[in-house]
Amino acid sequence: MSDSTELICTKSRREFCVSACHAATAVALGSVLQSCGGGGSPAGPGGGNTAPPLTVVNGTVAGGTVTVAVDGASPLATVGGAALVRSSSGDMLVARTAQDAFAALTAICTHENCTITGFRTPTYVCPCHGSQFNTAGQVQSGPATRSLRTFPTQFAGTTLTITL
């Protein structure tokens, strides 16, 4: 092989390698993008760990309590129901755990303070990172590690009273 032939072969080999490397990079980049969600369905808030939203019910603050009307149309009218109670004292999660018993919790997630808005019976689900709590406020799955604060409740007639 002459020097000029060797030079052409060397150059061709180098060009081949450059092309092959570019192709390999493109393939690798494509698979990286795909694994980052570029080619798949986007993960929603909570990594797809979402739940139907709670019905919002208004509460009235008076003298260190929040009162909530529980009429026939309320999501709290039946055992197993739950609601996000909104008042000037903040948001609370309320569940009817028995005919005359309710569980009231702060709606502020103990992980990074998002308002918990999702509920898949019987579990509350935080929309931010998917932490799950039972209706007693205990963590069922993280990243949260601490229970939700609970509040005492009383029920008389059609009025639920939550003591702050």
Ligand code: FES
């Ligand atoms: S703030 Fe609720 S899971 Fe992160």
